[in-house]
Amino acid sequence: MRLMQNTRPDTRETYRERLAPGLWLLVTIALAGPMVSLVLTPLDPSLALVVGGAVSLALVTLSVALSPRIRVADGVLHAGRAHVDARWLGDAEHFSGEDARARRTHAIDKDGWNLLRGGIDGVVVVPITDPDDPVKSWTISSRTPDRLAAAIRTACAESR
Template identity: 55%
Template structure:
């Protein structure tokens, strides 16, 4: 980590951060579990059934949100879920929405690319990998704001190039 002139370490610089949470429809559908669980426990005790149904529903929604992957550009790295790659090894990011994004997620999806695709999120970016030793040719990542993510990758690449 780099040191500043006073000897302190600089704070982490997040130029972009997003959590790919499930859509409201998905979260709403997860709450349907509450009456189902309640029906199982009602023969034993109505209060127990109500409490168990609400608890299971809340835990399921919390698990869906907590398990949602993050996409971020920070400290010269693009992180998507558990994977990360230095932005210096990436080409120019292309933001896709609408029909272009559907094509990229469907017939245009390359088998030798790395994917983080989430249903219910329309936009995505496509970023070529410039490292000749990497068998992955590009990253395809879902995002709600593809223009902002592509711009953050470009800014991080410029910053990284300026440091070198």
């Protein structure tokens, strides 16, 4: 009997989140469809209804599909298009409520990299320990900042 060797790398994903727009923003985006329908109604009411529905569906689908993702996998933090190895991450802190608002506004790190989304209350701030990196911290919006910070801490502990 011949055993097959596993050729796929170990891809343990410990955290995953999509920073999709909130419900009210999706409703607002979807309202573009009825506006398109109103413009096309004088030409053909049936066509206007179909095109308006297609516009709403397309815009909502695109806004969700193109929203940034946050992942912690294989000792790497991915936030949108950016990523950093966990060995260069300091102790992640999570904030919510008034503390999170302060971290998104006046208390934000001026030398930091930010992935912030409106409508998402929580924030995780992660110091960057790489001395050659001009970015001193990452500030990331998250709906579950405590879970994201815990996943980052776990990845850091495993990388050392």
